[in-house]
């Protein structure tokens with residue numbers, strides 16, 4: 025976290041929510057590096073990019089790469105993607121690309137390290153609840169119990185580039201997909217010597233890379249979990265390469281009899297996680313990890329997340345139902361809370 029410094033809030037804010045806004049204009053741009061900005065839909069979400077380059081505009085190249093990652097590797101909807109082929113071949117070994125095998129391997133490690141709080145086999149349960157779909161509802165207890173029999177990350181066996189699922193089990197990498205998008209975007213940027221800096225938001229996952237031509241910090245705004253879309257909890261000030269992801273109960277949910285049913289499932293119960301948190305933001309050096317950890321820590325709650333955060337040397341912001349905001353030590357150096365109604369409390373570990 026040595027490169028991170030506190031700064032006042034200014035232009036260049038990114039809202040870390042599904043409706044991402046980028047305001048990269050207005051900075052003093054050094055000669056040679058031009059800002060190129062683009063917002064479009066890819067990986068089932070809004071992608072916003074600002075890339076500083078002394079050469080050509082590469083925003084389309086990044087957007088195309090994200091679509092490729094979705095259709096070739098990750099999508100469970102696109103028939104020929106690696107994940108869809110593993111799901112179709114349930115019970116038999118399926119040969120997948122090196123890239124998917126590596127990402128799946130990292131996801132399985134995260135599942136293990138989080139004791140299954142992040143579980144890539146939870147997809148069927150998410151679909152049963154249909155939280156963000158046309159028929160959001162509370163499923164029957166028997167339905168949940170039946171599907172729980174077919175979940176559990178240990179039911180996936182990955183042997184180099186061969187993946188086998190226990191019969192009836194499916195994989196859904198939705199909780200790490202946008203973070204993987206950030207990893208892939210960063211790979212492309214690094215291959216391009218003319219790119220000196222960039223900030224790319226794939227839904228709720230963001231990567232900052234390099235530096236701004238005027239030397240100022242990257243500004244990443246974290247959504248207000250109980251405010252109107254476009255209002256924010258506070259702002260991160262960062263230099264260099266970082267990955268930031270937020271998971272919250274406000275992103276996709278329905279309400280019934282005053283209870284909020286959201287999209288982050290507790291794999292141990294098959295119900296939306298109920299850990300007392302309403303938002304978790306993770307800052308670390310890897311996109312997949314930041315995305316997966318935000319989901320896992322949301323499920324685990326603050327206390328049970330501590331070891332996991334240490335394992336990945338990740339920094340975190342937790343917001344609980346009482347609107348208390350907890351910042352890990354490294355996070356204190358770079359995040360400023362500036363939303364009324366929230367109280368910053370001492371980090372508990």
Ligand code: AMP
Pocket residue numbers: 141142143144145146147150196197198199200270271272275287288289290291315318319323
């Ligand atoms: P995120 O918005 O990154 O927290 O990811 C949430 C998405 O991941 C959901 O829409 C589900 O498809 C999936 N998901 C929900 N709960 C879990 C979980 N505990 N482990 C893995 N994936 C999950």
Ligand code: MG
Pocket residue numbers: 198199200269271314315316317318319
């Ligand atoms: Mg996630």
